[in-house]
Structures are given as structure tokens and as C-alpha cells.
């Protein structure tokens with residue numbers, strides 16, 4: 001008989017918590033009635049530290065970045081001196097967003113060709129990261145996504161981005 005307990009990830013705190021779907025209880029600490037072995041086999045146990053995604057509180061995401069003249073570093077593998085305005089960069093990114101729709105494959109194709117980030121060579125993949133590693137607007141958007149979900153256009157000091165959470 002399932003205890004009803006599962007492990008969920010708190011997006012706001014970036015740490016796992018215990019939730020009981022039957023009783024609707026939630027707790028930061030493991031329920032005392034569960035043994036360590038039972039906890040390890042709960043649904044969502046991958047959120048516990050050392051999980052496949054590189055540890056508790058990490059997510060994996062890819063992005064497509066279009067820089068502009070006011071970017072922190074207005075240069076990229078694509079263009080030595082980027083002079084477009086932020087408005088032009090946003091319009092360009094909206095065009096990519098329309099082509100991508102909900103297609104991961106199309107996103108990765110366009111990120112590889114057009115992203116002004118060095119991650120373009122990895123189809124936009126940034127690998128696993130935890131809170132405190134990326135610029136705050138990027139972190140807030142990325143940690144607010146479910147796996148498989150695209151962000152809307154967000155702006156950081158690097159330029160304008162679309163993010164896809166992949167794990």
C-alpha cells in the first residue's frame with residue numbers, strides 16, 4: 001500500500017520537500033514513519049541530493065541568446081561588434097520564437113545557428129546549474145519552468161533570451 005508520500009521540488013527555495021497527495025500534508029523533513037530505503041524509492045526521489053540531475057536544487061536548461069549594443073559583452077562567436085538595438089534584438093528573437101513554437105528540435109537548430117552565446121555549439125545547452133550561478137532574471141525564469149517548457153523572452157545584462165528547461 002503506497003503511503004501517499006512523494007518528493008517534490010520547491011521552485012521558490014530550490015530544495016526538495018515531502019508531499020502527501022492523500023492527506024495533502026507537506027513537510028521539509030522526511031516523514032518519521034518512512035525508513036531510509038522507503039524514502040529512496042518514493043516518487044520524486046531524484047530530487048534528493050546526488051540525483052541524476054547533478055544534485056538537489058539543480059536544473060538543466062538551454063537558451064537562445066540575441067545580444068545587442070548595450071549587452072555586457074556586445075561581441076560573440078558570430079559577430080565581433082554587435083550594434084543592433086535591444087528593440088531590434090527582441091524583434092529578431094520574437095521571429096525565432098514564432099518558428100520554434102513548441103519544438104525542442106527547432107529550438108536547438110536555431111540556437112546552434114543564431115545564439116550569441118558560446119553554448120550555441122552545444123545546441124544552447126548550459127548543463128546543470130543551481131541557484132546563485134546565473135544572472136538573477138535568467139535564474140528566476142529558468143527555475144520557474146517545468147521540464148520541457150519554454151520561457152517567454154527575458155532580458156539580462158547579456159542580452160535577450162528564450163530558455164528551454166530540459167531537466
Ligand SMILES: O=C(CCc1ccccc1)N[C@H](Cc1nc2ccccc2[nH]1)C(=O)O
Nearest residue numbers: 073116117118119125126134135138156158
Ligand atoms: O556566459 C556565457 C557562457 C555560458 C555557458 C555556460 C555553460 C556552458 C556553455 C556556455 N556566455 C556569455 C553569454 C551568456 N550570458 C548568459 C546569461 C545567463 C545564462 C547564459 C548566458 N550566456 C557570452 O558568451 O558572452
